[in-house]
Every structure is written in structure tokens, then in C-alpha cells.
Amino acid sequence: MKPDKNIIFPLGDKLPNDNFNGETWLKMLVSDDKIYNCPIGNVTFAPGARNSWHRHSGGQILLVTAGNGYYQEKGKTARRLREGDVVTIPLDVEHWHGAAADSWFAHLSITPNSRTNNVTWLEPLTDREYAEANKS
């Protein structure tokens, strides 16, 4: 499967499915080092692909560069995302993100405060939760 969208940044390598459901790719653009304290990756999702519920102790920033997708915080309605949208994910807030069922999706992922920012992966999104998001 190949993106039908204009993906600006490189696709990179396929991610293992431990915390992702569906086909996803990651290309690190800025590595996690001691100088910038701010690793940046380009994440691409095939239609229907998404990650599991998770949280970041130091927050995360998403910049949408192509396609349509969703961002949802636990207990809230999913937010539909389009090219040019920005998501600032607060510290320790449980959430997921991924493509819409009918669209490729790409976002830059910025991990601020990386020296002290840990991710905690939780349970996979259920098919029902994902279907509900796609109604919004």
C-alpha cells in the first residue's frame, strides 16, 4: 500500500504493530539528542490505521501535513484533523491519533521536554471506539 496523498516528508520505515493497528510508517527527522531536547518524527498512517491509547509525561505536539485523521482524548469526542491543523497534547492526558477510515494521514510528531518525557502505552482502541470517532 502506498500513500495517495502528497506526503512532504519521507515515509521512513514501517512501525511494528505493538502499539499501532494498521499500516504506519515513521521517519525520524531530528533525533533525540542532548542539544535540541526536541526529537521530531514524520508519522504516516494508511487509511484506518491508528495507535493505541497512550500518554506522554511531557506532552506532545502534532502538526498535520497531509490527509484526514482523528485525535481523541479519553472521555471526549474525537476531533477531526485536516492538513494544517495543530494539536498540543497536554501532559499525562490519555489519547490516541490516527487516520480516518477513508483517508491517508500524515503528521509531524514533536516531543518537547524529551529529557524527562516518557510515553506510557495503554490498551488498543476498540473497533467500536474507532467507528464512533469516524462518525464525527
Add this chain to the structure above:
Amino acid sequence: MKPDKNIIFPLGDKLPNDNFNGETWLKMLVSDDKIYNCPIGNVTFAPGARNSWHRHSGGQILLVTAGNGYYQEKGKTARRLREGDVVTIPLDVEHWHGAAADSWFAHLSITPNSRTNNVTWLEPLTDREYAEANKS
């Protein structure tokens, strides 16, 4: 003048010409706060527009989202930039960036370590320096 390129993120407001030569716009996507420590702006340059020589005490990261431009460090040859290119600007290194003479140009600008990252603006780029860059 309006961009002829597909600019993904909003154009924002025109920048004053104190440290920029030509028409440039800035839209802050993530503000500089105490949570993320990592402000992000979208900078758009009309053809021929560029900034003055400057340096950042905590470095800077550029992610090119549209058009063609240049990044040059003092004493080095200018690097031609295209959509999808990434520039990590080291701490305290004197440099400039901007559009090619014949192209619109847009990049995300990420300021890591913002709590301690100061910018020092220096002299404008000369027309000769800019013309030289455009030969590369």
C-alpha cells in the same frame, strides 16, 4: 503578493522589516509557554525575501514545507532547500535563511530550549551575498 505555492499552514501576519528584507509572514502555531518549552511558527517568504544574519543561543530547527530557499552559515556555501528538507541549526552559529530569488518558500521554525534560547540579530545580508547564494 500572494503565495503561488501550496502553503499548508496559515500565512499569519506580515513581519516588520527590521530583520527581514522583502515580504515575509509569521503565524505562531504553538506559543512560547512554560509547558512545551518549544514554540513553533510557520514562516512564509515571498520570492527574494530573506532574513538578516543572526544566531540562536539554543539552536533552531527548520522543516521546509513548500517552495525553494536557502540556508547559509557564515563562511560556508549556501545550501539549497526544497520541500521536505530539515535543517538543524547549531547553537550560536551565525546564519540566514530565506526564499530563492525565483520561488516562494515556507518553513516551520522550531525553537528548542526556549527558556534559555536567545536570538541575536546581526547585519543584513548584502545583495552580493544573496546573489552568490542563488548561484548554488
